[in-house]
Amino acid sequence: MPSSPLIDIVAGARPNFMKIAPILRAVAQRRAAGSTLRTRLVHTGQHYDARMSGDFFTQLGIPEPDVNLEVGSGTQAEQTAGIMVKYEQLLLKERSDLCLVVGDVTSTMACAISAQKLKVPVAHVEAGIRSGDWTMPEEINRLVTDAITNWFFTTSEVANRNLHTAGVGDERIFFVGNTMIDTLLANMERLRPPPFWAEAGLQPGGYFVMTLHRPANVDDPAGFDRLLKAIAESTRGLPVVFPVHPRTAKTLAALPGKPPGLRAVEPQPYLEFNYLVKNAKAVITDSGGVTEETTVMGVPCVTLRDTTERPETVTVGTNELLGTDPAALKPALDKLFAGQWKKGAIPELWDGRTGGRIAEILEKLLVH
Numbered sequence: 001m002p003s004s005p006l007i008d009i010v011a012g013a014r015p016n017f018m019k020i021a022p023i024l025r026a027v028a029q030r031r032a033a034g035s036t037l038r039t040r041l042v043h044t045g046q047h048y049d050a051r052m053s054g055d056f057f058t059q060l061g062i063p064e065p066d067v068n069l070e071v072g073s074g075t076q077a078e079q080t081a082g083i084m085v086k087y088e089q090l091l092l093k094e095r096s097d098l099c100l101v102v103g104d105v106t107s108t109m110a111c112a113i114s115a116q117k118l119k120v121p122v123a124h125v126e127a128g129i130r131s132g133d134w135t136m137p138e139e140i141n142r143l144v145t146d147a148i149t150n151w152f153f154t155t156s157e158v159a160n161r162n163l164h165t166a167g168v169g170d171e172r173i174f175f176v177g178n179t180m181i182d183t184l185l186a187n188m189e190r191l192r193p194p195p196f197w198a199e200a201g202l203q204p205g206g207y208f209v210m211t212l213h214r215p216a217n218v219d220d221p222a223g224f225d226r227l228l229k230a231i232a233e234s235t236r237g238l239p240v241v242f243p244v245h246p247r248t249a250k251t252l253a254a255l256p257g258k259p260p261g262l263r264a265v266e267p268q269p270y271l272e273f274n275y276l277v278k279n280a281k282a283v284i285t286d287s288g289g290v291t292e293e294t295t296v297m298g299v300p301c302v303t304l305r306d307t308t309e310r311p312e313t314v315t316v317g318t319n320e321l322l323g324t325d326p327a328a329l330k331p332a333l334d335k336l337f338a339g340q341w342k343k344g345a346i347p348e349l350w351d352g353r354t355g356g357r358i359a360e361i362l363e364k365l366l367v368h
């Protein structure tokens, strides 16, 4: 290893940004204390709007990317191929000593493949989680990435077990906790209401937050319409604040009408989104990361999916898996209104110090 190893920190899409911020900060802190580790921040450009990308960099104090691959929108294969080609070009121009990828988006898998084929080792943060559902592009990304990862940083014992089952030895697995939760805990005091808070008459505990963007929930207009109606019928007239992902916006615009309580808004920046979540009566979602944040904030959460790659949000946290049948919503929300939702606890090592643990291990792996 060189005396001053270079680590590529890869980020491409919205859920990556809160995961890389604590790692960059922890490596910078070690550097200030004399470490020789260097980082190169590589943005693939999978998400490129201010609302999906730039706002997160600004709010979370993430430095400007050193490189932007500017892949832009496309099909899964177009994005994968575009990122692979451009990241390979970068590595051929200036090789790094480690490619660190986070999460499960297309950029995660694409950069891992390009790196490993050029014999640049790969570290995967949030490794080992599995939904078992191959219809989710994220599950394919997780499987492929973990198949070619050298060092696995994990968020849970379940992830460790999944990796053991896949034949990964303990010496390559580091159970460090959850960097997304580092970011949440570091910003808890900075959370702030969105500009529409007062005008919409929102009160703590007096509204729901909803996020939906999985193809299974939002791509079919008739199914999406049924889902929205079931939500309206189960939320007892309380406002449902709905930051609309670009994919969902297309289906929403094509619907004949929207339920009266639904308050569709633009995708929210980090501080505003989590303020809304923290103060909500409950969250209705098909996201994975949001179920981790609700667990830590102790906010009831219903997930409209059949599977989760984050089972500890259900077994330990405040999350319940309802499946995609809209009929399941009413009984679940009746339980919520009756004050019978579980309280939940915080999973092991989700303590705000994961970035520091990762930086320390990287130093041991690359420098010592």
Ligand code: UD1
Binding pocket: 013, 014, 015, 046, 047, 048, 049, 050, 052, 053, 073, 074, 104, 105, 106, 107, 137, 138, 213, 245, 246, 247
């Ligand atoms: C991606 C991730 C998903 C994550 C989600 C969060 C994969 C396979 N999926 O899905 O895990 O939960 O991000 O947001 O990587 N678009 C914009 N502006 C942007 C980026 C995208 O308008 O800045 C539009 C695209 O043109 C496209 C749609 O949003 O129409 C979907 O974007 P895409 O990157 O393909 O995947 P996501 O559905 O966002």
